Amino acid sequence: MSLDQIFFYFFGGIAILGAVLTVTRRNPVHSAVFLITALLATAGIFLLQRAEFLFAAQIILYVGGIMVLFIFVIMLVDIDVALRRVQFTRQRWVALLLALVLGAQVALALWMGRAGFRLPPARPASTEGNTELIGRVLFQSYMLPFEIASILLLVALVGAVMMAKRKT
């Protein structure tokens, strides 16, 4: 069992565990913390796949940005009320069933196609670093999507401000 596998199972296990706990915790703050754990584990998996830039981006954006936002909101909305209520919807059992069946289907599809992607074909390690590569591709082939994404962010910013603003 090689080191890669150790790290993979370590991170993967943490990720799944964090995900499950996220979904099951009663207290949103706890779920947020576990979600952060899961995200960090995912970042680790990215690092495992030599995607350093994405690793950093994942931590900065997801953990440092989005999750802070989440926790903020959790603190703004008074959660004590919600804590004393039933946490799961009426449709929980059927929903659970459906989700599991869906997962089983996809798993079946993957299992039948597993021969397709065993090990990734060995490639020469790219001479230039991951960041430079991403930068080049991003600003050459994906210029337009990049701009559109920035516009999307701007719109989301304005919209969020407008909605969260007190109507005075």
Added chain:
Amino acid sequence: MIQDLIQFMLRHLWPLVFGVVIVAVLPLLAGYVVLMERKVMADMQARLGPMRVGPHGLLQPIADAVKLLMKEDITPDKADRWIFWLAPLISVTAAMAAYAAVPFGPVFQVADLNVGLLFITAVMSMGIFGIILGGWSSNSHYSLLGALRSSAQVISYETAVGFAIVSGLLLAGTLSMQKIVQAQAEQQVWFIFLAPVGFFLYLVGSIAETNRAPFDLPEAESELVAGYMTEYSGFRWAIYFLGEYAAMIMVSSIAVTLFLGGWMRPFPNVSWLGFLDFLPAVVTLGVAGYCFWRAPRQPVQIQKVVMALFGAGVLLVAGVLGWAASLPETMTERGGILGAFWFLLKVFSYIYGFMWVRFTFPRFRFDQLMRLGWHILIPLSIVNVVGIGTALVLAKQMHWPRWSAISLTTAVTLLIAAWLVHLELERTSPASGGAEA
């Protein structure tokens, strides 16, 4: 499997050692930074500061640490125990993990990541969770308010700081800390001279990010007792404290690496200044001599001894430095040891700047702080990045002389800064409507 692990360990022996060293030394360093701060404060207030514990209070930090360890560890009732326990760890872990990418010297570095600077900022940005969760979990209004304030402040200023860093990155052209330092060596100039506005922005932003005066609203004793740390006591509090000072050293080492030439000595490739390599040895030698000179003049016997021991230690360091300086250029130890000295020197001078600011300026009001961040620093930082980029384009594509391009864009940036400040004064002057909340 075990073999693999051992193989791994061996392959990464030095980084592991460095990591252990850092984790071990950092608390000590932080403690002595505290001592330094108290001394500086005392000096600025015409006092002596701690003198009792050890000669000139040299053992004060250790005493404090011991005291904190022995204090009772209170966990408030109704607190969310688990998170209350988790929060300080997060903050200190974030601060320490960032050190993995800091180059204390050409070799003295845990990992020269390809995305080093990004990694540092990323890990640093996680410190917020320590603050928010701590404030929230202790289930007290002071703490919660302090936490919210502090996180709001940190998030607001992170943007400006990020842009300031980008302005440095544009000049370096790489994210790896080592390469940044080398870039400054090759371009034969510290980036502070190429991006003065960026450095200034980073200075202000870093002060705010570490919640230090005059931006220490989250811990404003006069308003909320101790901010998010109100309910913490004993060792957890110590951990928070450690985290803060670690973060402080962290931001200053980023500044040193990015703007102040990193571990290189001044004018690294001016050969006739080579004697500067012996400066560390000489300085430490002087310190040691001072210690020996003061040793007999200590009031108590034990202090005499301690002083002498301290002098001996410094003497040892001086010896090491001198030996390193005498080594031939090619050997890595030389650069490593000397580099560590220069790096720490620069870091401490930067921190001294922090303290100076702290003891000089009065505290902001929170709306003023936010307005400063959003109305002046962030736009200015964006303008600054654009300016630097323009200058680089002019220099590379148009083949302007770099200095003229840089100074031109800097002048423009400063003009815009003046304009922004003017606008701000207009908006907040009581004549025109006064300050909005």
Added chain:
Amino acid sequence: MPTEYFLQHIWLIPLFPLATAFLMLLIGRQLPNKAVSVLCVGSVGVSFVYSAGAFLQLIARPVEQRVAEVVLFDWVPAGPFQTAGGVVKDFVAEWGLLLDPLSAVMILVVTGVGFLIHFYSIGYMGHEGGYYRFFGYMNLFMFSMLTLVMANNLLLMFVGWEGVGLCSYLLIGFYFLRKSAADAGKKAFIVNRIGDAGFLLGIFLIISLFGTVKFTELSPLIAAGGATTSQMTAIALLLFVGATGKSAQIPLYVWLPDAMEGPTPVSALIHAATMVTAGVYMVVRNNAIYQQAPMAMETVAIIGALTAIFAASMGLVQNDIKRVLAYSTISQLGYMFLACGVGAYIAGIFHLMTHAFFKALLFLGSGSVIHAMSGEQDMRKMGALWTKIPTTAKTMFVGALAIAGIPPLAGFFSKDEILWKTFSREGELFFKLLWVTGAITAAMTAFYMFRLVNMTFFGKSRVDHEVEHHIHESPRTMTYVLVALAALSVIGGWVGIPAALGGGNQFEHFLAPVIAGQGGEAHAAAGVAEAHHDPMEYLLMVVSVALALGGIWLARFLYVQRAELPERMAASWKGLYQLLYRKYYMDEIYDAVFVNRTKDLGTTLSAFDATVIDGIGVDGAAWFTRFTSKISIWWDTWIVDGLVNLTAIVVRMMSYPTRLVQTGVVGNYALLIVLGLLFLLGYSLRNPVQNLLQNVLR
């Protein structure tokens, strides 16, 4: 300056007054009087300079190409249409200015006299309100008049024609607070409209016959006999109706005496010198048409002669100084038309010019007198002013001599020219009769003019006392103008000294090319005239001078030596006196015949409106609408809305079960989405699953 600069820029001439007119009427109220006077008088002066320059450069050209035309733009591009003759013409009316000898003389007269009168107005109107308004109207008039005389086609000419009509209306009603003035303005406007209708019809007829309104294209067409004589007569008469309207001929002269309500400069400029002569100009301009219609020409001659004598006879007994001048104007215009009628167009224009000089002089003089008498216009309250206002008196005396036809003043030559042309027109008794009329009119003219002079300046003073004190000579600006005009009316005639008196009639030679049919042989004719002088001509001159002197003597005898006689005569021949004094009751007759009938028509029509149109039409329609709307209301409520409600009910019943699905809870929707996803995947995976199951079962 390029050669023929002025000829290329004649289009500027009307533009200067127009510009200042706009300025005055837009922001004039804000301007100080000095600025107003400088601007307006200056603009007219500038256009006078331009006209003079154009005139000189025109003379500089050889005789046969003394025509300058500037087309600014196509104004009415009406496109192709079929004329009555069946020819397809592309009709277009340009905004084009034509400068030939005729219009050259006209613009000289208009701008020259106009400039003098403007200058005079500075002093005369100085104390009046609405100074800027007055000058704005005056400049607008200058623009219109210049457009009229410089137009290169009938349509544009008509624009100017209407423009001057409008300005005369505005200026007659300048003191619009005085009801009489307002009424006079309206009267002038309406009467002019009648004439203009005729003019417009004439233009339409021309268009439909020849398909063009350009003079330069028109005259060859006519010379080629483009239309029958009767058509020509119709056109000519219609145009002449317009002329009678504008130039105050019988039967449309009634507006001119009332027009004296306006300020005196206005009377001088519009109702003596320029506008009223527009008719004459128009007739001369279209002489080609008239030469094709002898009957029309005779009509013109008769009308002219009759107007001349009638107006003169009315002028004999008027007591209002300006009215006398007004009637004299009418009769002089009659002279001009007489000239046109007998084919002596050039003589007509000649008399037009000289008349412009001395009648402007006389009007301005009378204005100066009124000014001195502080507004008094009745001659019976004047007298013995000769010493009190010497300049005015002398200049007016010169003017009177000129109009009376005393050689060598201007009036003599022009009037004598007309009379001689009338007499010498080879034909039957008819023309001799016309001559007799003209001669009698000349005598009358001399009489009433000197009656005016004597009653005003000589005899013993009949002035009221409070007026007596502040009788004073008018300011310089006015007297200078008077002097200048006096000089003009002395020498003005010398350009046309007939060959008989050894002066080679340059005026005639200059204008000859304009007159159709005698372009070239004008010289020949002149040469012939020089060859042998008809002794008759000298005789006629002697006669007319004698008649004039007789009139003058009679006037002096009646109003200076035996000043009590006139009243007695008036008493003795009361009927005649009243007839003349009441202007042959013309106004009353017009009122009875036209005005009141028109009013009756109006009342009838209003009654018709009230009863038939409103009563049956409108109210009936309203009632019908209400009725139908009642029906449609019922329809709407029961049928249309009923159907809608029915649909709504049905939809509600149908939708009840389906809406149960719409819980509004996001979770359920998400669940449905997942369900759909599941089915899709299941469908796409069906074969492998089957295989799998088979393997398992086997």
Added chain:
Amino acid sequence: MIPTSHYLFLSLMMLTVGIIGVLTRRNVIIILMSIELILNAVNINLVAFSRHFGTVDGQIFALFVITAAAAEAAVGLGIIIAFFRNRETVLADEMDLLKW
């Protein structure tokens, strides 16, 4: 070296957990978090395939996904705050104004 299929199974598990969370939880905030989980699973997939094919396009798409996630979180939380301010609840099945 880890076979790509491992990553795919990992992301599948995370996806299933996320779906379960979206479907079964009542608290809107947690539902949003579950959505983040789903997006995260997508990211794992993308990165895995980018490694599999040796190009960085997958990572760039992952970047875009993160961007979208940020936008979605911002707007969603804004909505939550506005809604909580009006209705004093954060439970999804009590937000049924659109019913009927």
